[in-house]
Amino acid sequence: MAKKQYSFYPGCSSQKGASSSNYLVSVQTMCEELDIQLNEIPDWNCCAASIGYAGGGELPRLTLSARNIALSEQHNAGQDIVATCAACWLSTREAAERLHEDQSLLAECNTALAEAGLKLKNATPIKHMAEVLVEDIGYDTIAAKVKKPLSGIKIAGYVGCQTNRPFGIAGESYENPRYLDKLVEALGGDALTGYEKKVQCCGGALAFSEPAKSQEMVKGIIEAAYDHGADLIVTPCPVCQMNVEVYQDEINATYGTQFKMPVVYYSNLMAVAFGRSAKDAALNAQIIPAKALDDLAAK
Amino acid sequence: MSDLNTAMVERYRTNFLKEVEANVEEGEWVKMCMQCGVCSGSCPLGKFWAHPPQEIFMMIRAGKREEVLSSDSMWMCTSCYNCIVRCPRELPITHIMHGLATYAKRLGLVPQNQPTAKFAQLFWDNLMKKGRVNELKLGLALYFMNGFGEGVKTALKKQKLGMNMMKTGRMNPMEILGGHAVKDLSGFQKVIQKAQELEDARIAQHGARQGA
Numbered sequence: 001m002a003k004k005q006y007s008f009y010p011g012c013s014s015q016k017g018a019s020s021s022n023y024l025v026s027v028q029t030m031c032e033e034l035d036i037q038l039n040e041i042p043d044w045n046c047c048a049a050s051i052g053y054a055g056g057g058e059l060p061r062l063t064l065s066a067r068n069i070a071l072s073e074q075h076n077a078g079q080d081i082v083a084t085c086a087a088c089w090l091s092t093r094e095a096a097e098r099l100h101e102d103q104s105l106l107a108e109c110n111t112a113l114a115e116a117g118l119k120l121k122n123a124t125p126i127k128h129m130a131e132v133l134v135e136d137i138g139y140d141t142i143a144a145k146v147k148k149p150l151s152g153i154k155i156a157g158y159v160g161c162q163t164n165r166p167f168g169i170a171g172e173s174y175e176n177p178r179y180l181d182k183l184v185e186a187l188g189g190d191a192l193t194g195y196e197k198k199v200q201c202c203g204g205a206l207a208f209s210e211p212a213k214s215q216e217m218v219k220g221i222i223e224a225a226y227d228h229g230a231d232l233i234v235t236p237c238p239v240c241q242m243n244v245e246v247y248q249d250e251i252n253a254t255y256g257t258q259f260k261m262p263v264v265y266y267s268n269l270m271a272v273a274f275g276r277s278a279k280d281a282a283l284n285a286q287i288i289p290a291k292a293l294d295d296l297a298a299k
Numbered sequence: 300m301s302d303l304n305t306a307m308v309e310r311y312r313t314n315f316l317k318e319v320e321a322n323v324e325e326g327e328w329v330k331m332c333m334q335c336g337v338c339s340g341s342c343p344l345g346k347f348w349a350h351p352p353q354e355i356f357m358m359i360r361a362g363k364r365e366e367v368l369s370s371d372s373m374w375m376c377t378s379c380y381n382c383i384v385r386c387p388r389e390l391p392i393t394h395i396m397h398g399l400a401t402y403a404k405r406l407g408l409v410p411q412n413q414p415t416a417k418f419a420q421l422f423w424d425n426l427m428k429k430g431r432v433n434e435l436k437l438g439l440a441l442y443f444m445n446g447f448g449e450g451v452k453t454a455l456k457k458q459k460l461g462m463n464m465m466k467t468g469r470m471n472p473m474e475i476l477g478g479h480a481v482k483d484l485s486g487f488q489k490v491i492q493k494a495q496e497l498e499d500a501r502i503a504q505h506g507a508r509q510g511a
Contacts, residue, residue, distance in 0.1 A: 012432040015479045017471025019434055019464065043482050046426040050378030053397040054404055054416055055423020056495070058324040063494040067487070108501075112494035116486030165380035166393075174384045201343035201379035208441055209418035210375075213344055246460055285467040 004136060007076035007124070008038035009068060009092065011085040012046050013238045020085070020238035022285030026267035027084050027129065029281060033145055033274040034137055039079065041072045047091035050162070051205035059105065063112045065095030069126075070118040080125045082132055084267075086162035086237035089128040093167060096126055130236045130266070134169055134179050139186040147275030148299065149188025153292045155269070156195040156225040156233045157181045160240040164199055175199065180234060183266055187273040197224040202243040215251050218244055222251070222261050231292045232262040234269055241265060246287055262290035272297045301407035306506035308364075315364040321505050324398030325391045332356035338382035338392050348372040352382060352392050355399070368403040374415045376400070405502070417444050427491065430481030435474040 014024040031038055045068060046052075048061045056064070069092065072081050083089035099106040099122055110120055133142065157180030164172075169179050177199065181191035200221050203214025221244055225233050235241050245263040252259055264286070271281035278297040283290060311318035319326040332353065339351030350358060350372045358367050373396040382392040400416070403409050409416045418441060425437045442457065443450030464470035471478075481487050 012426075012479070013434065015431070017468065017474060018479075019469045021469055022467070045430040045481050045487055046432050048423070048426060051415075051419045051422050052426065053401055054419030055427075056491070057401050057405070057498045058398065059498040060491050060494040063491060067490055108497045109494065111497060112490050115489040115493045116483060118490070161377075161379040161381075166383045168384075201377050201381070203343075204377045204379065205418070205422070206344070206375075206377050206415060209414040210344075213347060214377075217343060246463065249459060285469055287463045287467055287469075 003035045003037040004132075005037045005039060005079055006082040006127075006132065007072040007079040008040045009044055009072075009081055009083040009088055010040060011083060011088040011238075013085060013242075019242050022282035023084060023238055023241070023265050023267065025280070025282035025285075026265055026271045029271040029276050030267045030274070033270070033276070034133075034142070036132070036137075038082070039076050041068055041081070042075050043071060044068050047088050049087040049091065049205065059108055059112070061091075062095045062098055062105065063109050065092045066099060066109045066113060066120045066122075067116070067118060068092060069096060069122065069124055070113055070120045073121050073124055074118070080127055082127045082129055084129045084238075086128065086160065087239065089126065090162045090167065093126040096122055096124070128163055128169075128236070130163055130179060131169055133183065133266075139182055142183070142270070143186040143188075146187055146273045148273055148296055150184070150190075150269060150273055150292075150296065151188050152190060153296075154190045154192055154229050154231045155184045156192045156228060156230040157184060157198055158195070158221060158225075158233045158235045158240060158244065158263075159198050160235055160237045161199070161201050161204065162239075163236045180236065180266065184234065184269070187269055189269070189273075192225075192228040192230055195224060195228055195230070197221045202240050204239055204243075207239075207243045207247070211247075211250075212254075214243065215247055215254065218247060219251050219255055219257065219259075222248065222259050223257075225261055226259075230261070232264055232290050234264055234266055236266055248288065260288055262286055262288045262293075264290050264293065268293065303503065303506050304406040304408065307406065310506055313362065315362045315367070316360050318364070319359050319399070319402075322502055323395065323402045325394040326398060328390045328395060329356055329359050331388050331390055333388055335387060337385050337387065338390075341381040341385050342375075343377060343379055343381065344375045347375050352396065355396075365408075367399065368406060368408040369410060371410045371413050373397075373400045373403075374409075374413050412445070414444075427488070429478065430484055430487045431479045433474055433478045435470060435472065435478070438470075 013020040181193045184191040207214040248259045272293050336353045339353045376396040421440045426432050442453040
């Protein structure tokens with residue numbers, strides 16, 4: 001089978017030594033197994049995420065994404081852009097749509113891009129990796145690749161916000177998206193389909209500026225996973241992963257809880273289920289080890 | 300009060316709605332709000348907003364300029380997009396809230412020490428330096444954004460978290476020495492600076508033209 005090729009936008013947090021570098025490692029492993037080739041957009045820049053708005057206004061922010069799309073159109077012509085980070089995907093797709101609707105903004109944007117000899121055609125589909133898995137690859141193909149089913153592992157699918165709204169995955173509802181559960185089931189795991197906090201906000205970037213408010217929400221997200229007997233939480237978003245995993249000590253200190261809930265990416269699950277090592281699955285980067293996955297990878 | 304703020308007050312004197320429509324991202328949608336309140340009920344931090352989105356939209360139409368622009372309400376937006384997907388009239392509420400926050404900042408009306416406003420600026424300055432975010436420097440800047448004394452306390456409190464991130468390879472102390480960057484940094488900076496100039500000029504012109 002010919003490899004599927006995409007123009008890849010990895011984003012700041014996935015770089016070596018950054019907070020979701022483990023996401024990138026496991027995505028690369030997953031893509032090897034699924035015959036997906038990711039061609040990095042040369043010299044990509046930050047998208048400003050959902051917090052850059054106050055420092056940069058509308059046009060500077062849209063231009064950040066426009067530079068990435070223009071570079072992709074120049075160097076990876078004809079390839080759909082795929083992002084693994086929810087905020088990268090959202091910002092890029094939002095910019096493409098806004099610049100499509102507003103021709104005067106597009107003209108200003110191209111005037112700015114011309115400073116570096118770039119031009120935006122704005123004719124490139126922009127996808128999240130979850131869309132690639134669900135729409136381009138499909139659950140059946142994924143299930144057929146499984147060598148070590150995640151049998152008996154109870155998994156709460158935490159979809160979060162920005163992979164789900166405002167764009168979401170085609171055919172899924174905003175209020176009760178099921179694709180993570182279906183993915184878990186395709187891997188032979190036990191999907192906790194009644195997990196009611198699946199689309200609850202974790203606070204996003206406000207985890208940094210308003211930690212108490214954010215951690216109150218994260219507490220609910222973890223508590224509900226325990227209530228359903230989860231062994232671990234799975235998410236498609238680097239901000240969700242970080243916010244829900246790394247503050248558990250602080251939440252325990254504030255609320256007297258004893259949380260120790262592993263939070264992993266879908267790509268960690270897939271790398272293990274496809275029979276790859278704990279290292280290839282980047283399990284060594286869990287602050288709260290995902291024991292069920294470690295054990296399975298070691299088998 | 301900033302000069303631009305004075306100019307905008309002069310120009311739009313009696314019509315704050317027009318001012319928002321002309322100068323705030325997606326502001327032309329405000330008058331479409333039908334006051335159902337679904338946005339306010341859907342907001343994860345709703346209980347912390349002095350004026351939830353529905354109220355903000357009505358206040359804009361009622362000309363409550365000062366109350367809206369100096370409110371810290373829109374700085375509570377987590378960008379979860381619940382309001383956008385639930386709004387029966389499909390107002391891009393998240394973007395309007397971001398737009399109001401940015402406009403208030405442009406006019407110098409943000410409440411003192413609003414933490415998200417400060418963090419958002421740190422984030423932007425950080426990404427503009429190298430074209431990519433340096434998480435280590437951003438984290439340190441965040442700890443120290445309210446002064447040195449509080450910064451040391453926060454850094455100590457966060458020591459274990461930092462160690463956890465480092466041990467798992469998810470934070471690199473060497474990033475302090477420069478870190479990841481785009482290669483065509485001067486081209487990148489010229490592009491964004493140009494975009495900034497174009498937007499500033501467009502909005503300054505609104506303030507300069509007399510008679511709304």
